[in-house]
Amino acid sequence: MDNNKKNKQMAFWRHDQYPYLLCGTVTKTLSNDYVETKEYGAGTTIKPCLILPFEKGCELRNELQELQIGRNVAIIAVNLDWNNKLNDIKKDFGIV
Numbered sequence: 001m002d003n004n005k006k007n008k009q010m011a012f013w014r015h016d017q018y019p020y021l022l023c024g025t026v027t028k029t030l031s032n033d034y035v036e037t038k039e040y041g042a043g044t045t046i047k048p049c050l051i052l053p054f055e056k057g058c059e060l061r062n063e064l065q066e067l068q069i070g071r072n073v074a075i076i077a078v079n080l081d082w083n084n085k086l087n088d089i090k091k092d093f094g095i096v
Contacts, residue, residue: 010057011035011048018071019064021049023057 009026024037024046034045052060090096 008054009051010054010061011037011046012050012052012057012060013046013048019068021064023061023064025054025057026051 010023011026012021012023014020015022024035024039026035027038027042028036030036030045034047035051036042036045040046
């Protein structure tokens with residue numbers, strides 16, 4: 001493993017949308033516990049709630065992405081089911 005990859009880190013910070021975390025590859029750690037990331041660029045500072053070695057960070061990111069995809073599929077299925085029930089009620093009462 002090359003030394004650069006070995007020292008890479010991934011930061012996670014709170015977000016207001018599911019799964020309530022965002023992440024990025026740390027490019028710079030600042031003295032005030034903030035970081036800059038590759039994804040957001042120089043000058044954009046973020047206060048992470050978690051910093052992991054890059055490989056572990058990728059594992060967590062992938063698990064969060066899979067969780068979000070599963071949630072999205074479940075929400076679509078629930079919406080479809082309830083819309084079908086609504087359409088049945090509207091049909092029973094002659095609402096077009």
